[in-house]
Amino acid sequence: MKLNKINIIIAFVLCFISVFFALNNKDITLLLFSLYVVIPFIFKVKPIITLLYMLFGFIALFLGCQLHLYKITSWFDNFSHFIWGMLSGLLAIFILIKLKMFNSKNIIFNCLFIFIFSLASSGIWEIIEFAIDNLFNQDMQRSATGVYDTMKDIIVTLFGNIIFILCFFFEYKNKKLLIRYIIDNI
Secondary structure, three states, rough: HHHHHHHHHHHHHHHHHHHHHHHHHHHHHHHHHHHHHHHHOOOOOHHHHHHHHHHHHHHHHHHHHHOOOOHHOOHHHHHHHHHHHHHHHHHHHHHHHHHHOOOOOOOHHHHHHHHHHHHHHHHHHHHHHHHHHHHHOOOOHHHHHHHHHHHHHHHHHHHHHHHHHHHHHHHHHHOOHHHHHHHOOO
């Protein structure tokens, strides 16, 4: 319960900062970050997952977009998409458990769902980037290399997700490591 209170404080501070920057810089991505921060509380996501997703959102949306690390640092975009590939695996497991579809005896089904969910979420994010670029005259997809950037992002997410699935598969068989601990405490 202590972690949940900390998450609420962090979420409030991040929302305040992002709204402040969004209004001053007229940047729609920061308003999206505020929505992103609130979603785990609406769906009552476990505190550890909420903390991981707020951290990812801060890295990807605030540091990447607002502080322009995507433009300044060549590897930052790959880093954030790779991390999403791993975190989307945890989110997929959370969804399976919430829907009571997580099957500890059918590891193949779980891995397949994690794989498909990660690719789908990556594709949806690329559609959102495309829509924001066109509706709000932004350049999230770096228009000069749009198709290349989109495909690279999806492929890097795929690599992160494959590593997560391999870890999940071997850890779940051993029943002793980090992913198993997180799953058991969802």
